[in-house]
Amino acid sequence: MEPAPSKPKGGRPRDGVWADFDESTTKIRACICTWCRLEMKSEPKRMIHHLAQKCKHIDLVVRNKYLLRWNEMSANHEDESVPRKIQKTSPKKRKILIAGGNFNTVYLKYMAALTGKPRPRICFLPTANGDSQSCILEFYQQCAPLNVEPFVQLLFVSKNNLDFDEMLLSMDAIVCSGGNTVNQQAIWKAHGIDDILKQAWDKGIVLGGASAGGLCWFEEGTTDSRPKRLTTVKCLGFLPGSHCPHYDSQLDRRPLYQKLISTGELKPGYACDDDAGIYFEDHEPIRAVTARADARVYYVSMVNGQIQEQVLPTHSINTDTSCTI
Template sequence: MRQIIALGGGGFSMESDNPLLDLYILKQVMKSKPKICFIPTASGDSDHYISRYYNFFNEQNCKPSHLSLFKPPTRELDSFILEKDIVYVGGGNTKNLLTLWKEWGVDDILKKAWNQGIILAGVSAGSICWFEEGVTDSFGDGLEPIKCLGFLKGSNCPHYDGEIERRPAYHKLVESKKIQSGIATDDGVAIHYKEQEISKIVSSRPNAKAFRVSFERKFKETELQTEFLGSGKFS
């Protein structure tokens, strides 16, 4: 089964004292020690970001690794990625991420991974990248649409409540049809897709939500059912 878990914000990079979303990702693999690979391309392979990843996942029941395109671990990137159980993409500059991935062929490898049942996950740029389009600040001032990988249909806007300009910008872009309708996620929310449909929406924060944003005859924002992971056992 093909699965993608798209985080609007949160996880180890934003919620060091709140592991709920990252633990949820790990629990989706039915293995005692899943292999998880972090891809920090969007941050330019930030050493601090990579350290935070290992600080968290080294304490979990898993086998963490990371893929650098600035210091590649091997020429055989396909075999390196395809033997993992989870690929977790970090945030940063979505435009740079997509450009480097295409140059190195990582986009094609990740599609193969997805089709083979490896769980794809990511936050911010690592969420936007899986959709047909996303809302990005990659180009400097302001928020603009960007064409992405298209594994998932529609558009995506992360940090919906975390950055004050995100919500009005997404509304304006959808209403003007500069970007297609899609899904917006607050910080602390993850959308779990199975195949290309939403299976579950979970959150690490009690009031964090996800929304379907669309424009047909008129603009519409619809709150989606979200399960707070802190309320009890999750799966």
């Protein structure tokens, strides 16, 4: 059991977050993170925010504890829970928003907020489903309630007067469709779209999607792109590790993903139910999100020779899509 936080003279007991900080010996009202040794102001809200979303060396279990606290603080005191300087998301961050399935209006609204633009330009890249006209129509319908400018980049028969890089790099966000990940990766490579998407990511353009549109950003994962059975696929590798979409809706996904990780055929990674997803900055998971109450996000890995499926705390974006992270 952890010792109770000490009580400063004449004040309230210290917040439990101090268990992961040392007092600074060089500055007044400053502290040092025990995980990454970053020195910062000794304000509990800043300290919790750092451990939940910024620290790059913190243990995942500890991060999740503080992520849960931060989500609760954000939900209950959105405007007061963090200083204004922290509320602003740096435009230089490389951002990816994925979902296990159903990248609908709720996710598009959240993606739009992540751009920081009042009326962002969002481009749909439906390569994985063969530039399906019905999916393109659905994308426009999903965007209709939002204050965004929707665009579509076709690859099978492109009618744009702009080159692929001119089109995609002029966007504020790019969302990729679900479908056949193997075909998607091959076509992107043939057209140089993989390199353009890397430029877009480095530029700060928000990337995202669900199913194949979420899997594509990882190093590898499970796919139903080939006949008869689920297999593995190598992807862009912007995000480290593996990914498994549709974790709750396709019965074979969960046991296969765990088996492949346990045998070393896949790296540890993230599994998302339909309607659940993760927002990443650079390579770090910042927030697990959900558009359905019972949708879950998991980190699947080997611990002491046994497969471990860790449920990550999620933040509902159904009613709160403001970007305060």
